[in-house]
Amino acid sequence: MNPEQILSKAEKALGEGLCDHCLGRLFAQLGHGLTNDERGKTLRIMYAMLYSEKERTPVPEEPDDCSLCGNLFDDIKTIADHVIQDVEKLEFETFLVGSRLDPEIEEREEQLWAKLDIKHSEPIKSEVNREIGKLVDAGLAQEVDLEKPDIKCIVDTRFYTVDIEISPLFIYGRYRKLSREIPQTKWDCRYCQGVGCDHCDGKGKLYETSVEEIIGEPLLVITEGSGFTLHGMGREDIDALMLGDGRPFVMEIKEPVKRRIDFERLIEEVEKDDIVGISNLEYVTKDKVEEVKSARSDKSYRVKVLFEGSVEGGKLKKVLQSLRGAELSQKTPNRVSHRRADLIRKRKIKDIWAEEHHGESADIYLECEAGTYVKEFIHGDEGRTVPNLSDELGVKCQVQHLDVIEVHY
Ligand SMILES: [Zn+2]
Ligand SMILES: [Zn+2]
Numbered sequence: 001m002n003p004e005q006i007l008s009k010a011e012k013a014l015g016e017g018l019c020d021h022c023l024g025r026l027f028a029q030l031g032h033g034l035t036n037d038e039r040g041k042t043l044r045i046m047y048a049m050l051y052s053e054k055e056r057t058p059v060p061e062e063p064d065d066c067s068l069c070g071n072l073f074d075d076i077k078t079i080a081d082h083v084i085q086d087v088e089k090l091e092f093e094t095f096l097v098g099s100r101l102d103p104e105i106e107e108r109e110e111q112l113w114a115k116l117d118i119k120h121s122e123p124i125k126s127e128v129n130r131e132i133g134k135l136v137d138a139g140l141a142q143e144v145d146l147e148k149p150d151i152k153c154i155v156d157t158r159f160y161t162v163d164i165e166i167s168p169l170f171i172y173g174r175y176r177k178l179s180r181e182i183p184q185t186k187w188d189c190r191y192c193q194g195v196g197c198d199h200c201d202g203k204g205k206l207y208e209t210s211v212e213e214i215i216g217e218p219l220l221v222i223t224e225g226s227g228f229t230l231h232g233m234g235r236e237d238i239d240a241l242m243l244g245d246g247r248p249f250v251m252e253i254k255e256p257v258k259r260r261i262d263f264e265r266l267i268e269e270v271e272k273d274d275i276v277g278i279s280n281l282e283y284v285t286k287d288k289v290e291e292v293k294s295a296r297s298d299k300s301y302r303v304k305v306l307f308e309g310s311v312e313g314g315k316l317k318k319v320l321q322s323l324r325g326a327e328l329s330q331k332t333p334n335r336v337s338h339r340r341a342d343l344i345r346k347r348k349i350k351d352i353w354a355e356e357h358h359g360e361s362a363d364i365y366l367e368c369e370a371g372t373y374v375k376e377f378i379h380g381d382e383g384r385t386v387p388n389l390s391d392e393l394g395v396k397c398q399v400q401h402l403d404v405i406e407v408h409y
Pocket of ligand 1: 018019020021022023066067068069070071072
C-alpha cells in the first residue's frame with residue numbers, strides 16, 4: 001500500500017467509531033515493535049497533520065464506546081489480575097494465554113474487514129491474548145511459551161472467568177525392582193476394572209503394589225497432582241528382578257500444582273521399603289515418552305538354571321562357548337502365542353557364560369538383542385527356539401528365575 005491508500009483507508013476507518021486498539025489493529029501488519037494502541041493513536045495524529053494544509057484539523061478523538069469491541073481493552077488489566085490471582089498458587093515456568101470472546105465481536109470484526117477492504121489486520125483474539133499475556137508476564141515474571149507451556153489460561157472475556165489447564169510433568173529416571181512379587185505397572189482387577197469387588201478384596205487391583213505405584217504415589221503427594229502413569233522401556237516379568245543401573249522410564253504426573261521436586265527426598269521415599277530403587281532422575285518433555293517406549297535396547301540377564309541331572313563343568317563351558325554369537329530362530333512362544341501371530345524371530349546371543357555352577361544348577365549370564373525370548377532359549381520351548389541350551393547340553397534345563405541385570409541404553 002502506498003501512503004495515500006493507507007490514509008484513505010484510515011479516513012474511512014475513523015468514521016467507524018473505533019477505539020485506538022481496534023483502529024490500529026486494522027493495520028497490525030504495518031510497522032514492527034508497535035502496539036495496536038500506538039498504531040491507532042498515530043493514525044489519528046497523522047490524519048490531523050496531513051489534512052491541516054488548508055484548514056486546521058483537530059486530532060480525531062477516541063469515541064466513548066468502541067463500536068467493535070465495546071471497550072474490551074479497558075478491562076484487560078482486570079482480566080490479567082484475575083489470571084494472576086488464579087495461577088499464583090501454581091508452580092510453573094512457562095504459560096500461554098488463550099481467550100474466548102463474545103462471538104458477536106468477532107463477527108463484527110470480519111464485517112468491518114470486508115467493508116473497508118482491510119488486508120493488514122490481525123484477529124482481535126490475538127491482540128487480547130497477547131495483551132493479557134504481557135501483563136501476566138510482568139506480574140509473575142514467567143515466560144510465554146507458544147509451543148509447550150506448563151500451564152494454559154483460557155480467559156472468557158464475557159464472564160471474566162479463567163480456566164486453567166495444567167500440562168503434565170514428565171520425569172525421566174531408571175528403576176531397579178528388588179521384588180519377585182510386584183509388576184511394573186498397576187494391574188486393575190479384571191472383574192471390576194479397578195472399582196473394587198470380592199475377587200480383589202475391594203482393592204481394585206491384582207497385586208498389592210507395583211513399581212509404578214511405589215514411584216508415583218510419593219510423587220503425587222509432592223506435586224499435588226491428580227494421577228500418574230509410568231512409561232517403561234519395555235518391562236520384565238513379575239517374578240524377575242531388575243538390577244544393575246535399572247530400566248529407563250518416564251513418569252508422567254497429571255495436573256501437578258508443584259513442578260519442582262526435591263529428588264533426594266523423592267529417592268528416600270521411594271526406596272524406604274527396599275522394593276524399588278531409582279536413579280538418574282531429570283525433568284524431560286513429553287517427547288521422551290515416545291523415545292523411551294520405542295527404544296530397542298540390548299539386555300543382559302542372569303538366569304538361575306536347574307539341570308535335570310548333573311552337567312560336567314567342562315561340557316557346560318564348551319556348549320556356552322559354541323552359543324556365543326549364535327543367532328536364534330524363535331517361533332512365538334507357547335506362553336504368548338494366543339496373543340501374537342506365529343512368527344519367527346531372529347535374535348543374537350552376544351555373550352554368554354556361567355557362574356556358580358554346582359553340577360545340577362548354574363547361574364547363566366547372557367547379553368542378547370532386544371526382544372529375545374530368554375526363557376525359551378534356555379528350555380527350548382519344545383523345539384520352537386533353535387538352537388537352545390537344553391538341546392545343546394542334551395539335558396533338560398529349567399529356569400528357576402531370571403533377572404535383568406542391565407538395559408543397554
Ligand atoms: Zn475497540
Ligand atoms: Zn475387583
